[in-house]
Amino acid sequence: MTARVVLGVSGASGAALALDCARALHAAGAEVELVLSAMAERTLALEIGPAARDELVALAARVHPVIDLGAAIASGSFPVAGMIVAPCSMRSLAAIAHGLDDNLLTRAAGVQLKERRPLILLAREAPLTLAHLHNMTAVTEMGAVVLPPVPAFYLRPVTVAEITAQIAARAVDLLHLGPPIAQAWTPETKGNAT
Numbered sequence: 001m002t003a004r005v006v007l008g009v010s011g012a013s014g015a016a017l018a019l020d021c022a023r024a025l026h027a028a029g030a031e032v033e034l035v036l037s038a039m040a041e042r043t044l045a046l047e048i049g050p051a052a053r054d055e056l057v058a059l060a061a062r063v064h065p066v067i068d069l070g071a072a073i074a075s076g077s078f079p080v081a082g083m084i085v086a087p088c089s090m091r092s093l094a095a096i097a098h099g100l101d102d103n104l105l106t107r108a109a110g111v112q113l114k115e116r117r118p119l120i121l122l123a124r125e126a127p128l129t130l131a132h133l134h135n136m137t138a139v140t141e142m143g144a145v146v147l148p149p150v151p152a153f154y155l156r157p158v159t160v161a162e163i164t165a166q167i168a169a170r171a172v173d174l175l176h177l178g179p180p181i182a183q184a185w186t187p188e189t190k191g192n193a194t
């Protein structure tokens with residue numbers, strides 16, 4: 001059976017991560033159930049351009065309005081392999097950490113937690129307040145994985161696209177849909193002196 005994965009996109013910086021996650025999920029053969037917050041629509045346009053939303057939507061099997069709390073992904077009875085929130089804002093993180101389920105993105109994330117399914121949060125802010133750190137602890141205690149979108153410096157990336165593609169690949173690998181797709185570190189990795 002084809003894996004369905006919910007991809008939530010919130011309004012943190014790093015909209016390129018959403019596109020790279022969608023590309024990686026699509027390439028892995030997963031059906032993407034896409035939900036974008038209102039601020040995600042804005043950051044996609046701001047950081048990438050006016051065509052970014054359409055490109056993202058083209059990679060999705062279904063797109064769900066963030067206000068549609070009656071969508072299939074709002075229910076634990078709808079089988080999905082897990083969810084990635086890329087990028088995950090501190091607002092969405094806080095809502096997930098406190099079980100607010102106040103829109104379809106945070107509701108779908110809460111569903112993953114209650115159903116004990118993988119939930120990967122590419123939580124992005126800098127610097128972090130104690131509230132952000134408490135919320136990261138809370139979601140981790142509930143079983144989510146906080147994957148801050150920081151570069152894999154050890155792979156010596158040259159472009160931002162290399163950085164975001166590697167982070168997205170690591171996020172998809174955490175769902176364990178198939179063989180790993182992220183570039184793995186080996187002592188022979190490019191440019192390594194010894």
Ligand SMILES: Cc1cc2nc3c(=O)[nH]c(=O)nc-3n(C[C@H](O)[C@H](O)[C@H](O)COP(=O)(O)O)c2cc1C
Nearest residue numbers: 010011012013037039040043089090091092124125
């Ligand atoms: C250009 C831009 C960049 C932003 N970057 C971040 C960020 O990195 N992290 C964050 O938590 N919020 C960031 N925000 C603020 C969020 O968009 C805002 O808190 C919003 O309420 C998040 O709502 P959402 O979680 O429903 O998308 C940014 C906003 C803009 C306009």
